[in-house]
Amino acid sequence: MALSGIQIYKLLPQTNCKECGFPTCLAFAMKLAAKQVELSSCPYVSEASKAQLEESAAPPIRLITLKSNGYEVKVGNEVVLYRHEKTFYNKSGLFVKLHTSQIENALIEETRRINQYQVNYVGMDLEVDGIAVEDDTHDPAKMKAAVTAIRSVSKKPLILISSAVDVLEAGLSQLSGETPLVCCANSTNWEKFAELAGKYKAILAIESDKIDEFVELTEKIKSKGIEDLVLIPNGKNLGHNLILQTQIRRAAIKANLRALGYPTLAFCSSPVEAAQAITKYAGFVVLDEFAAELIYSLLVLRQNIYTDPQKPIQVQPGLYEINNPKENDPVLVTTNFSITYFSVANEVEGSGLPAWLLVADAEGMSVLTAWAAGKFDADRIAKAVKSTNVTDKLSKHLLILPGSVAVLSGEVEAELPDWEIRVGPREAVDIPKFYKLALQVN
Numbered sequence: 495m496a497l498s499g500i501q502i503y504k505l506l507p508q509t510n511c512k513e514c515g516f517p518t519c520l521a522f523a524m525k526l527a528a529k530q531v532e533l534s535s536c537p538y539v540s541e542a543s544k545a546q547l548e549e550s551a552a553p554p555i556r557l558i559t560l561k562s563n564g565y566e567v568k569v570g571n572e573v574v575l576y577r578h579e580k581t582f583y584n585k586s587g588l589f590v591k592l593h594t595s596q597i598e599n600a601l602i603e604e605t606r607r608i609n610q611y612q613v614n615y616v617g618m619d620l621e622v623d624g625i626a627v628e629d630d631t632h633d634p635a636k637m638k639a640a641v642t643a644i645r646s647v648s649k650k651p652l653i654l655i656s657s658a659v660d661v662l663e664a665g666l667s668q669l670s671g672e673t674p675l676v677c678c679a680n681s682t683n684w685e686k687f688a689e690l691a692g693k694y695k696a697i698l699a700i701e702s703d704k705i706d707e708f709v710e711l712t713e714k715i716k717s718k719g720i721e722d723l724v725l726i727p728n729g730k731n732l733g734h735n736l737i738l739q740t741q742i743r744r745a746a747i748k749a750n751l752r753a754l755g756y757p758t759l760a761f762c763s764s765p766v767e768a769a770q771a772i773t774k775y776a777g778f779v780v781l782d783e784f785a786a787e788l789i790y791s792l793l794v795l796r797q798n799i800y801t802d803p804q805k806p807i808q809v810q811p812g813l814y815e816i817n818n819p820k821e822n823d824p825v826l827v828t829t830n831f832s833i834t835y836f837s838v839a840n841e842v843e844g845s846g847l848p849a850w851l852l853v854a855d856a857e858g859m860s861v862l863t864a865w866a867a868g869k870f871d872a873d874r875i876a877k878a879v880k881s882t883n884v885t886d887k888l889s890k891h892l893l894i895l896p897g898s899v900a901v902l903s904g905e906v907e908a909e910l911p912d913w914e915i916r917v918g919p920r921e922a923v924d925i926p927k928f929y930k931l932a933l934q935v936n
């Protein structure tokens with residue numbers, strides 16, 4: 495359980511020697527409680543106090559890392575129930591399920607599709623994190639063959655799913671040096687599964703539909719020396735899954751119940767289940783099949799949830815050339831909020847019409863938000879024009895403002911007397927039409 499500043503102070507040497515950079519031990523304790531300094535800054539903490547302080551400083555949800563050759567998927571380490579309280583740190587790992595009954599060529603082909611899938615969203619390359627292999631043949635040789643086939647085309651981390659230890663062992667034997675995840679342990683088989691996870695240094699997932707049973711099982715498995723666990727809340731339906739996921743997260747974060755302080759995994763057979771799981775609060779999401787249109791929307795959803803709400807995604811301010819603009823082409827102005835930039839850039843690029851895109855530094859805010867906050871005004875636009883030397887590249891000085899800040903046009907004219915200032919559309923989607931009608935470009 496997290497300690498207060500006063501509780502931490504009682505565990506410090508209380509000599510006020512100042513070596514940590516703070517005038518008193520109490521000041522250091524307060525900073526430590528706020529997680530703004532590292533305990534290692536004080537060289538005089540006793541071993542007993544250190545153990546107590548480190549335990550209290552550990553995140554309420556354990557960090558779990560799946561590893562394979564060149565890949566890592568980290569989940570957990572979360573500290574809040576709601577994203578707006580701080581941020582969510584480690585994105586849900588997105589996995590696609592294949593089966594041991596699939597013939598080798600089909601496995602290889604499907605793995606290749608999953609492996610190659612990549613999509614660029616507001617400047618970021620997003621992809622599937624790994625593959626889950628489900629045993630539907632109850633044959634160790636088939637699991638071994640499936641893992642071998644997958645590994646022939648993909649090095650991404652694996653999740654192995656079976657109720658039989660010998661089947662899982664056949665797959666694990668092919669993954670030397672990796673840290674895969676095996677599932678699903680339950681109240682009847684947990685001892686054998688814990689032994690297997692210990693032997694192969696794998697992460698162990700436990701399945702249940704009861705919170706009490708999770709608490710009992712994690713304590714028992716931990717007593718066998720297995721620390722890296724994942725919980726699979728196996729509810730009766732969508733609503734029950736949501737309740738279980740929320741109860742686990744709440745108990746871990748609010749009550750600091752260490753027995754439930756592990757990431758969760760959700761098996762999803764529909765888009766709604768997957769969207770719910772990403773939103774609340776699955777560490778791993780295993781999809782029944784690979785469908786590019788579904789994966790795209792889930793990756794975007796995940797990206798939006800796992801960005802820091804206090805740090806907008808930004809692009810570099812500056813001058814961008816779209817469709818090889820010439821000296822008489824117009825200059826469109828926007829802000830450096832990524833989604834705004836890509837909305838405008840994609841519309842212009844898709845239209846095939848040339849333009850200069852001037853991106854003003856608005857501290858990563860969208861056009862209207864930045865204007866309301868005083869971060870996107872005539873002064874900033876004029877500064878962007880001057881700092882990029884765009885005037886020198888042009889014979890015709892035509893600047894198009896976003897329609898939502900038409901109110902700025904007079905002030906921009908005053909700041910840039912050599913420019914013709916025009917007001918463009920409010921929405922990026924209307925830019926091509928504006929080009930053709932207002933600017934009379936064919």
Ligand code: SF4
Pocket residue numbers: 506507508509510511512513514515516517518519522535536537538539
């Ligand atoms: S270094 Fe340790 S003992 Fe010295 S003032 Fe800081 S907290 Fe106190």
